[in-house]
Amino acid sequence: MAERIDGKAIAAEVVEKIKAAAAELHRAKGVVPGLAVVIVGDDAASHTYVTAKGKRAKECGFHSVQVTLDADTSQEELEKVVGELNADPAIHGILVQLPLPGHLDEFPVIQMIRPEKDVDGLSIVNAGKLAVGDLKTGLISCTPAGAMILVRSIHGDDLSGLNAVVIGRSNLFGKPMGRLLLQANATVTMAHSRTADLAAACRNADILVAATGRAEMVKADWVKPGATVIDVGITRVPAPERGEGKTRLLGDVDFAACEPVAGAITPVPGGVGPMTITMLMANTVIAAYRAVGLEAPRF
Numbered sequence: 001m002a003e004r005i006d007g008k009a010i011a012a013e014v015v016e017k018i019k020a021a022a023a024e025l026h027r028a029k030g031v032v033p034g035l036a037v038v039i040v041g042d043d044a045a046s047h048t049y050v051t052a053k054g055k056r057a058k059e060c061g062f063h064s065v066q067v068t069l070d071a072d073t074s075q076e077e078l079e080k081v082v083g084e085l086n087a088d089p090a091i092h093g094i095l096v097q098l099p100l101p102g103h104l105d106e107f108p109v110i111q112m113i114r115p116e117k118d119v120d121g122l123s124i125v126n127a128g129k130l131a132v133g134d135l136k137t138g139l140i141s142c143t144p145a146g147a148m149i150l151v152r153s154i155h156g157d158d159l160s161g162l163n164a165v166v167i168g169r170s171n172l173f174g175k176p177m178g179r180l181l182l183q184a185n186a187t188v189t190m191a192h193s194r195t196a197d198l199a200a201a202c203r204n205a206d207i208l209v210a211a212t213g214r215a216e217m218v219k220a221d222w223v224k225p226g227a228t229v230i231d232v233g234i235t236r237v238p239a240p241e242r243g244e245g246k247t248r249l250l251g252d253v254d255f256a257a258c259e260p261v262a263g264a265i266t267p268v269p270g271g272v273g274p275m276t277i278t279m280l281m282a283n284t285v286i287a288a289y290r291a292v293g294l295e296a297p298r299f
């Protein structure tokens with residue numbers, strides 16, 4: 001049976017470091033880290049997730065702002081809001097919840113966020129720094145940064161000699177995850193919807209990371225015995241057995257089938273998700289340190 005990687009417990013340890021860093025920043029410079037989350041429209045799942053971010057920000061002692069815009073907000077209105085947050089000295093981190101409603105163009109909105117405040121790591125500057133291996137001056141997308149802490153909890157900092165397979169190649173997760181694994185000396189395969197024999201590619205993985213949003217697609221015979229399996233996917237499905245209107249979350253990994261084969265595995269919920277929210281706070285405190293010219297702590 002695989003070891004279960006407890007994302008909640010590891011996130012709680014990181015939260016303590018974040019709180020201490022925030023307290024030190026306040027003591028040294030009188031500055032409170034400020035995080036703004038912008039959400040457009042009324043997607044229920046997005047709102048639950050944004051509420052969780054606000055709660056965690058408060059818990060860390062941050063100044064936290066949520067900007068909720070109507071589903072029919074125009075591109076100009078959204079860009080005006082981001083412009084104001086860019087100019088606000090009390091805000092060190094800005095996150096625009098994705099995806100945006102279909103009539104809005106994501107790319108220009110994300111690219112106008114000042115790189116120093118881009119806590120999602122999606123700006124060309126931050127993505128580029130990661131691509132050239134500069135992990136010290138940019139900001140790295142929260143979910144891959146959190147997933148790497150989970151990988152390190154099993155394998156340590158140096159992944160030399162290990163094969164890693166990432167399923168999914170999004171800018172938000174797959175690409176930065178692949179780059180972080182490569183930077184840590186893993187031999188990386190980036191798989192996606194056009195990969196020929198996905199099962200065979202996965203069977204080669206000492207570290208298998210799934211981020212597709214296809215519920216339970218990773219089966220037991222895709223997993224190399226003893227491999228570390230990191231499940232990023234989140235799909236909400238109806239769960240009538242829990243009561244009327246109730247739902248539950250499924251990952252991209254068929255957990256029950258893969259747990260006996262893997263060496264270590266993350267559950268959903270309680271794996272990568274809690275790390276994502278925590279790393280958003282870590283990025284915000286890092287941005288706040290840099291804003292006052294202090295060297296940022298590492299998490």
Ligand SMILES: NC(=O)C1=CN([C@@H]2O[C@H](COP(=O)(O)OP(=O)(O)OC[C@H]3O[C@@H](n4cnc5c(N)ncnc54)[C@H](OP(=O)(O)O)[C@@H]3O)[C@@H](O)[C@H]2O)C=CC1
Pocket residue numbers: 143167168169170171172173174191192193194198211212213214217232233234235272273274276277
């Ligand atoms: N736990 C957490 O903290 C977080 C969870 N998520 C979840 O992770 C999942 C992925 O998110 P994100 O990267 O933003 O999603 P995207 O939809 O942007 O990307 C999905 C990727 O999966 C690939 N893919 C889709 N279907 C298949 C398939 N059948 N076989 C192989 N590859 C496939 C796509 O390939 P192609 O490029 O060829 O289309 C694409 O690269 C979602 O479920 C999301 O909810 C996301 C962020 C944080």
Ligand SMILES: Nc1nc(=O)c2c([nH]1)NC[C@@H]1CN(c3ccc(C(=O)N[C@@H](CCC(=O)O)C(=O)O)cc3)C=[N+]21
Pocket residue numbers: 048049052095096097098099120142143172234249268269270271272273274276277
């Ligand atoms: N700009 C942007 N950045 C993101 O990082 C981003 C985004 N947009 N859009 C949506 C996805 C999804 N995502 C999740 C984060 C945490 C949990 C999470 O906390 N999950 C808990 C469970 C929560 C629950 O029970 O609902 C867990 O897995 O244990 C889930 C999903 C971040 N995303």
